[in-house]
Amino acid sequence: MSTVAILYPGHSAEDEFALLESRIPDARFPVIHTWEGSTDHDVEALLALGARDLLEPPAKEAAQAGADSVMWACTSGSFVYGWEGCHEQAGWVASASGAPSSSTSLAFAEAARHLGLTRVSVAATYPEDVATHFADFLRDGGATVTALSTYDVPSGEDAGLLGPEWVLETARAADLAGAEALLIPDTALHTMTVLTQLEDALGLPVLTANQVTAWQGLRLAGHPAVAPGLGRLFEAR
Template sequence: MHRDRPTIGIVYPDHAAEDDYPFAAELLGVNLPVAHIYGTDLHAVPELLDLGSPAKLAGGAAQFADEPLDALVWACTSGSFVYGPEGARTQVEQLSRDAGGVPTTSTSIAFVAALRALGVGRVAVSASYPRDVAELFVAFLADADVEVVSLADAGIDTAAEVGTLTDEAVLEFVRTNDHPDAQAVLVPDTAMHTLRIMRELGKETGKPVLTANQVTVWHGLELAGYTVECPELGSLFEEDTDHGAR
């Protein structure tokens, strides 16, 4: 049985948009402590493989050694999907062992869980990454039978640069890269500030918008057995969402 305020540990790479998490924690009345791990913040495959390596993630888990957790999330989309579906599952299994067996997920896995909870099978992807990295996310989704009807990439090389994007820049990027056949728009980078503009993103598109920091928080709470209605954080946190789907 979880405590009144569940604690979801967030293992976060470097520094970019981690202030999204205390914002969500205050809105939801939960604890979302952040542990940072470090590496180059390049959106490039070799660097991402290093960032999500077992040794790096073990260092993140170790920072929560004295903090009882209800769940743990590797809060990095590219640093999880770059390993492929099987590798991403292995990644979180190892991280769970490092954290003493608490339920564990990653942002990439959280995207798939969120799509299933919403019953969504066709999406548009608005990715900040260079094209080759963005295409790996498309492949990750395809393995879960999610059809990407359009892919836009901003070609931004570093997470730090993504973290400086203004709210209007994010809104414009998502607005212009929606697709009429998509049931939802996915925005897969935890370096991008999105949680303060989830309502605006939904209004711009007229459909669910799933962002990396949003699904990270949602799936961590779901694994902890905790659900809360908070429409300010988008469709995933609305009352009629089927939180029990996986």
């Protein structure tokens, strides 16, 4: 059994990790909340959300729970720190937990490398100024962002209220010209139940926030991270 502790801010789509436990029987994804307030899609608020003093206490709690790995499950609360800062942030979590650690943003970059992707389109819930940080982060990680769509969803709580049909419509509306995959960030967005539909509709790999978070956490825990129904990422060894 592999235990991946999920450090999660606020309350929106954390139920996706319980769903993942039902899909991957030899894995556990205990959710530890890092923050009980709102998760606004605002750069300054997101920098505060990913601050060291907020991440270290739950990381220590993850250690006490016997986590094999720890994931900071917040895309925007990690990429706003930039490429180098994001690695430093993961280091804070690793030092506090004593376990291999990463974040959703780093997981996106690693998943893209794993699938051999160099050109990606992004469909983001965030306002444009926030989403631009994600595009910059991906470019620093070696991926060309061919198109960036933004939807001005004001907070994680608002994103958590968006249903699967919104995700499908957003994916279908994305500009995929020249792209090898579509990336949909935001761990507050429910996407796990429509991964297969998304990839069937687009004919391309689709990477979503909670999907890559679980995948990276499992790999760090020594799990093969292979499972049916969770998109091409979980099919590729």
